[in-house]
Amino acid sequence: MKVVVIGCTHAGTAFTTTAKRLYGDKVQITVYERNDTVSFLSCGIALHVGGVVKDPMKLFYSSPKVLSDLGAKMMMRHEVIDVNIEEKAVLVRNLENGETFKETFDKLVITTGSWPIIPNVPGVELKGIMLSKNFYHAQDIVKHSKNANKITIVGAGYIGVELAEAFRHNNKEVVLIDIADRILAKYLDKEFTDILENELTVNGIKLALGQKVVKFEGEDGFVKKVITDKDSFDTDMVVLATGFRPNTDLFKGKLEMLPNGALIVDSYLHTSHPDIFAAGDSAAVWYTPTNSYEYIPLATNAVRMGTIVAYNIFEDRLKYSGTQGTSGVKVFSYNVATSGLNELLAQEKGINYGTIYGVENNRPEFMPEYEPVYxxxxxxxxxxxIIGGQVMSKADVTESANTLSIVMQNKMTVKDLAFADFFFQPYFNKPWNFLNTVALKALERLV
Incomplete structure (x- = not known):
């Protein structure tokens, strides 16, 4: 079988590695990738900027040579510029010499990923305005930030918050701007973001929330000022962290997709064409808390989906069970994780929901050290x-978000979680786990 793969970051790497391991020479895989690298963990950019990861090459977990040694034909610096679904062929441009050629396929795997959303405001083309997505962006950010004192980050999601902290560790003056009136508004509710905003502020980060960037101003082609609808900020460098969109322009009008371009796939990850699969940031995911297709670009989704496509390339063998969008972030001294919906998203979906919030120590109070868990x-x-859960503490309790993810995947109730069997040992927890405790608190309202 002849398989063409378009794009090779997380989903493409997972598919290629798994398919060659499962089928060997039974499947002929040709990978077309615009860059000369594969498998870069963009979530590590802030770690590199902050000096936690000294060598950015360690943020790659595979390489073209590794995949080539497995038997894949790796066509690096090649861009697919058209797809003819009826002919089952792709038109490819060699980015080194400009030559184009056609390649046919039996099955097509779309793992084209995503690209940062760039706000359409005057001055956005100025030098010194950076993106944060791939290896080359990471290099540019590190290089330019060395000579920058004032750094502005637009977007207070995970990437923006992590970069803000990394720059503060490098003693930079940091302004964090977001159109929402809270940081991390898509992930966490106000009980958590109030604490985290204070954490950022006491560590020297200036928050400019509820503000929309309307213009960038520069001198000699370099950005020097960020203008919002409420204020202006002098700057030496800007990082845009305003979200991502799927790289699927090639398939508009050819395959079914969400309004933002995310390709809709079935439970075996076929697109609307049975011989074309999609995985990773190019695809919509089945979001179990709402039973709907949503766009949730996460590396964890990508590697799972890419692996499942490999199992299904000959026949439908494994179903994709969907995602709860489980994720985590470290904000200075706080460890934070979430799974499923927060109140903002639940309201957007029109769900009739209830909430319960609690604060519980992570270990018995007779222990010499313990920390509050929110x-x-x-x-x-x-x-x-249960359709959502958030946890936060100076202790690392983030693995409990994985427990909440399983709870939601299996449609468990408040009662189920209240009496779930968790171990007890004073070094680690209390006789009632904090997940039990908050569920018990909710149950008192419901019985």
Missing amino acids: VKLLYRKDDHT
Whole structure:
């Protein structure tokens, strides 16, 4: 079988590695990748900027040579510029010499990933305005930030918050701007973001929330000022962290997609054409808390989906069970993780939900050290199934978000979680785990 793969970051690497391991020479894989690298972990950019990861090459977990040694034909610096679905062929441009050629396929795997959303405002083309997505962006950020004192970050999601902290560790003056009135508004509720905003502020980061960037101003072609609808900020460098969009322009009008371009796939990850699969940031995912297709670009989704496509390339063998969008972030001294919906998203979806919020110490109070754990659950009022959870502490309790993810995947209720069997040992927890405790608190309202 002849398989063409377009793009090779997380989903493409996972597919290629798994398919060659499963099938060997039974599948002929040709990978077309615009860059000369594969498998870069963009989530590590802030770690590199902050000096935690000294060598950015360690943020790659595979390489063209590794995949080539497995038997894949790696066509680096090649861009697919058209796809003819009826002919089952791709038109490819060699980015080194400009030559184009056509390649046919039996199966096509779309793992084209995503690209940063660039705001359409005057001055956005000025030098010194950076993106944060790939290896080359990471190099540019590190290089330019060495000579920058004042750095502005536009977007207070995970990437923006992590970069803000990294730059502060480098003793930079940092302004963090977001159009929302809270940081991390898509992930966490106010009980958590109030604490984290204070954490950022006491560590020297200036927050400019509820502000929309309307213009960038520069001198000699370099950005020097960020203008919002409420204020202006002198700057030596800007990083845009305003979200991502799927790289699927090639397939508009050819395959079914969400309004933002994310390709819709079935439970076996076929697109609307049975011989074309999609995985990773180019695809929509089945979001179990709402039972709907959503766009949730996460590396964890990508590697799972790419692996499942490999199992299904000959026949439908494994179903993709969907995602709860589980994620985590470290904000100075706080460890934060979330899974499923927060209140903002639940309201957007029109869900009739209830919440319960609690603060519980992570270990018994007779222990010499313990830390408060902040926990919040969202549940449907009709059947009490859990649809969201957030946890935060100076202790590392982030793995509990994985527990909440399993709870939601299996449609467990508040009662189920209240009496779930968790171990107890004073070095690690209390006789009632904090997830039990907050669920019990909710159950008192419901019985």
